[in-house]
Amino acid sequence: MSATLTDARREQAIRLAENGARSLIERQLQAKLAQMILGFQFNYIAELERQNLLNEPDAFERLPAILVDPTFEARIAGELYRASSVAFEAGAVVALHQMGFEATAPRVSKLRGKRARVEVLKAFKLKFRLTNGAINLKILERAQAIAHQAVKATVEATQRTLKELALAGGITAGAAIAKLKRQKFPTSFAGRIAETEAHAAYEDGQHETYKKSGVLYHSWITVGDNRVRPWHVTNEAEGLVRVGDPFPSGQVHPGDGPLSVNCRCSVIPEVPSALDLIPWDGG
Ligand SMILES: [Zn+2]
Numbered sequence: 001m002s003a004t005l006t007d008a009r010r011e012q013a014i015r016l017a018e019n020g021a022r023s024l025i026e027r028q029l030q031a032k033l034a035q036m037i038l039g040f041q042f043n044y045i046a047e048l049e050r051q052n053l054l055n056e057p058d059a060f061e062r063l064p065a066i067l068v069d070p071t072f073e074a075r076i077a078g079e080l081y082r083a084s085s086v087a088f089e090a091g092a093v094v095a096l097h098q099m100g101f102e103a104t105a106p107r108v109s110k111l112r113g114k115r116a117r118v119e120v121l122k123a124f125k126l127k128f129r130l131t132n133g134a135i136n137l138k139i140l141e142r143a144q145a146i147a148h149q150a151v152k153a154t155v156e157a158t159q160r161t162l163k164e165l166a167l168a169g170g171i172t173a174g175a176a177i178a179k180l181k182r183q184k185f186p187t188s189f190a191g192r193i194a195e196t197e198a199h200a201a202y203e204d205g206q207h208e209t210y211k212k213s214g215v216l217y218h219s220w221i222t223v224g225d226n227r228v229r230p231w232h233v234t235n236e237a238e239g240l241v242r243v244g245d246p247f248p249s250g251q252v253h254p255g256d257g258p259l260s261v262n263c264r265c266s267v268i269p270e271v272p273s274a275l276d277l278i279p280w281d282g283g
Pocket of ligand 1: 222
């Protein structure tokens with residue numbers, strides 16, 4: 001099977017990468033995580049109040065926040081895993097489309113929101129489902145590591161707020177909750193995690209699909225504005241790079257490694273017309 005990309009299809013692939021399912025996954029994940037973080041903070045304050053510890057200096061030692069809700073970390077990891085594996089599938093279907101195949105991923109198609117539904121369903125027919133055990137495990141382990149960091153940061157942010165209130169002269173649960181509600185922490189922190197994780201999983205899906213389908217070369221694409229990292233401008237200027245080899249930044253693909261927070265870059269494959277590709281179905 002061979003495929004040739006016209007400029008129009010390249011354009012469409014880049015547009016899908018930037019505006020389609022991925023941003024919807026990001027927004028849904030952000031909303032979900034922010035809601036969970038706020039809920040965790042509220043529960044902690046309610047429990048401190050119930051145990052008359054709200055104004056105790058050693059309240060955090062006597063009642064660690066995580067003891068109030070021991071399932072918090074696992075629930076955050078679960079949300080991250082679910083969103084990341086759907087984002088991986090979204091990256092995979094875009095990669096398949098870029099290679100000239102028509103593909104759909106049922107979980108991506110089911111995303112609520114008109115934009116993702118229209119763009120994804122219009123373009124893809126082949127069914128992709130991430131059933132590969134090693135890749136699922138890799139996504140799960142990353143989700144667990146990020147969840148662990150997220151819980152630590154949430155506990156610290158909550159303790160900071162309560163300490164500030166205590167220093168200002170006594171806390172009531174109502175005042176603590178009002179202050180937490182005014183804070184941007186849950187939304188901005190959840191936003192950073194959601195953007196970084198959905199992007200990383202999406203780009204990983206794209207990359208694995210090239211590798212497993214037989215694409216040999218690809219090039220780095222930035223969105224072209226002045227917020228793009230200098231290293232990523234250099235990556236784009238490099239042109240074609242062999243799939244699996246590092247770009248000048250040292251990254252193998254966008255979303256790879258620590259240079260990826262808030263990154264919006266993507267890649268497009270080089271698909272020579274005579275090349276035989278076997279589209280990967282996620283297994
Ligand atoms: Zn970038």
